[in-house]
Amino acid sequence: MAGDLDRVRGAALDRVERGERYMRAAALAFAAVEAGFFLGFILLADFSNRLHLLLLLATVAVYTLVVIGLAALGAHVNRCTERVLRAIETFQQDGRGRAQEAGR
Secondary structure, three states, X not given: OHHHHHHHHHHHHHHHHXXXXXXXXXXXXXXXXXXXXXXXXXXXXXXXXXXXXXXXXHHHHHXXXXXXXXHHHHHHHHHHHHHHHHHHHHHHHHHHHHHHHHHO
16 A cells, blocks of 8 residues: 555656656746847847837846746745645654554
């Protein structure tokens, strides 16, 4: 029974890691595309035109806020995931693990 549970946990963690890799690759691809757009704007902008400067500042401000928000969200999700994993480990060691051993 414990072997089945360990196998299920291992498979779940493998799926989570694979999903993380896909999300990292997608984020890097998105960042590369956005960097290309930003570089294109920098190359094509007429910085003597105040509207172009305003657009540049607005773009930088929005992306800064989005990146900070995503970093905070990522830190929160990692902290919550760590808590859940710690709870599972504690439950396995102190909770049901001892009760099952006593029943054998």
